[in-house]
Amino acid sequence: MNIEHIKKVDPMVAEQIELELKRQQETIELIASENITSLAVMEAAGSVLTNKYAEGKPHKRFYNGCEHVDVIEELAQKRACELFHMDHANVQPHSGAQANMAVFVYALKIGDTILGMDLSNGGHLSHGSPVNFSGLYFNVKSYGVDENGNIDYENVRQLALEHKPKLIICGASNYSKVIDFKKFKEIADEVGALLLADIAHIAGLVVAGIHPSPAPYADFVTTTTHKSLRGPRGGIIMCKEEHAAGIDKAVFPGIQGGPLEHIVAAKAVALKEAGEPEFKTYAEQIVKNAKALAQGLLDNGMDIVGGMTENHLMTLDLRKTGKTGKDMANVLERVGITANKNTVPNDPQSPFVTSGIRLGTPAVTTRGFKEEDLRVVAEIIADAIKNSDNDAELAKIREKSLALCKKYPLYEG
Numbered sequence: 001m002n003i004e005h006i007k008k009v010d011p012m013v014a015e016q017i018e019l020e021l022k023r024q025q026e027t028i029e030l031i032a033s034e035n036i037t038s039l040a041v042m043e044a045a046g047s048v049l050t051n052k053y054a055e056g057k058p059h060k061r062f063y064n065g066c067e068h069v070d071v072i073e074e075l076a077q078k079r080a081c082e083l084f085h086m087d088h089a090n091v092q093p094h095s096g097a098q099a100n101m102a103v104f105v106y107a108l109k110i111g112d113t114i115l116g117m118d119l120s121n122g123g124h125l126s127h128g129s130p131v132n133f134s135g136l137y138f139n140v141k142s143y144g145v146d147e148n149g150n151i152d153y154e155n156v157r158q159l160a161l162e163h164k165p166k167l168i169i170c171g172a173s174n175y176s177k178v179i180d181f182k183k184f185k186e187i188a189d190e191v192g193a194l195l196l197a198d199i200a201h202i203a204g205l206v207v208a209g210i211h212p213s214p215a216p217y218a219d220f221v222t223t224t225t226h227k228s229l230r231g232p233r234g235g236i237i238m239c240k241e242e243h244a245a246g247i248d249k250a251v252f253p254g255i256q257g258g259p260l261e262h263i264v265a266a267k268a269v270a271l272k273e274a275g276e277p278e279f280k281t282y283a284e285q286i287v288k289n290a291k292a293l294a295q296g297l298l299d300n301g302m303d304i305v306g307g308m309t310e311n312h313l314m315t316l317d318l319r320k321t322g323k324t325g326k327d328m329a330n331v332l333e334r335v336g337i338t339a340n341k342n343t344v345p346n347d348p349q350s351p352f353v354t355s356g357i358r359l360g361t362p363a364v365t366t367r368g369f370k371e372e373d374l375r376v377v378a379e380i381i382a383d384a385i386k387n388s389d390n391d392a393e394l395a396k397i398r399e400k401s402l403a404l405c406k407k408y409p410l411y412e413g
């Protein structure tokens with residue numbers, strides 16, 4: 001990775017970038033929302049397109065000199081529509097939260113009622129959390145999961161009938177089961193609500209046909225591009241044709257100024273990659289790896305919310321160990337595994353402490369890890385949690401994770 005110019009101009013930043021590269025190379029990345037982009041995606045993100053202002057849409061810009069970014073943005077739009085089978089795509093949202101905000105700005109008035117998944121049950125901040133714009137400016141009703149970690153669709157329906165939301169949001173940041181978009185559509189139709197499917201986490205699985213697509217059912221589909229889709233950090237909104245003009249207006253001038261055309265180009269490249277046959281193999285391996293990790297953890301006596309995962313992630317339930325998510329995520333960091341603490345359903349601990357750890361396999365799968373490696377990772381996790389107070393043991397376990405990292409070099413040469 002060449003950063004020779006940064007080294008000259010700003011050695012302090014260059015040093016941290018180099019250390020960050022080493023951190024990524026020498027740790028096992030199990031944060032379920034992270035991935036490792038290709039060098040092609042990174043080149044686009046680091047390209048001269050960062051210099052360009054391009055407010056507006058392709059061929060309808062407020063600035064001159066947009067002939068090349070127009071072609072690039074149209075490529076990204078076309079690829080998104082083809083991959084996700086949607087009529088229209090806006091590829092300008094700076095992030096997943098911005099994509100959701102634009103849908104809200106288009107579809108709702110302040111004070112309208114929305115029905116989304118509760119944050120502590122696996123939903124996202126932007127689905128109605130009281131500390132987020134979605135909770136501050138709208139009347140939020142939330143659904144959760146049952147003891148087995150499944151969405152209770154009858155409960156969703158009852159809440160919808162009772163509160164008559166204008167918008168129902170499905171999609172999650174921490175849900176290990178398949179989402180039934182058809183059922184959500186039936187509920188939305190029954191109460192006359194619009195349906196937003198936020199597939200930020202599972203977009204890569206949807207593209208590969210491993211998770212059912214919301215395309216036949218949702219009015220709006222939002223996604224991030226940097227999670228299982230393996231692109232640059234950013235967002236996309238897709239919708240039915242009837243909403244296209246309104247969604248575009250909500251993105252710009254509604255909530256954003258100039259689009260990040262270097263990131264739009266990186267999205268185009270990532271979407272090209274996601275359309276290749278190798279990507280389907282990759283996405284299938286993500287799920288195989290997640291199942292191998294889950295089975296390994298279960299075999300080592302650990303609990304997982306809802307048992308076996310059906311997608312790319314799972315939540316380790318630490319309640320019976322008497323240890324907390326916060327402490328154990330730090331212990332895992334000491335043995336070279338990066339993951340985040342997460343609440344479990346009905347968590348007795350606060351969201352800052354938690355009784356769970358979320359684990360996901362998109363990043364390690366990009367790196368080349370296979371099922372047998374994930375079984376080793378499961379052992380590492382179980383051993384580290386058992387030996388959380390034993391420094392000598394933790395140091396030995398760290399050697400095991402380092403050996404796995406060396407087996408799959410990252411960004412070398």
Ligand SMILES: *Cc1c(COP(=O)(O)O)cnc(C)c1O
Pocket residue numbers: 033094095096097098100123124126171172173198199200201224234235
């Ligand atoms: C990650 C995520 C987002 C937000 O993405 P950012 O790019 O971090 O703003 C939105 N919705 C869901 C379901 C997510 O998992």
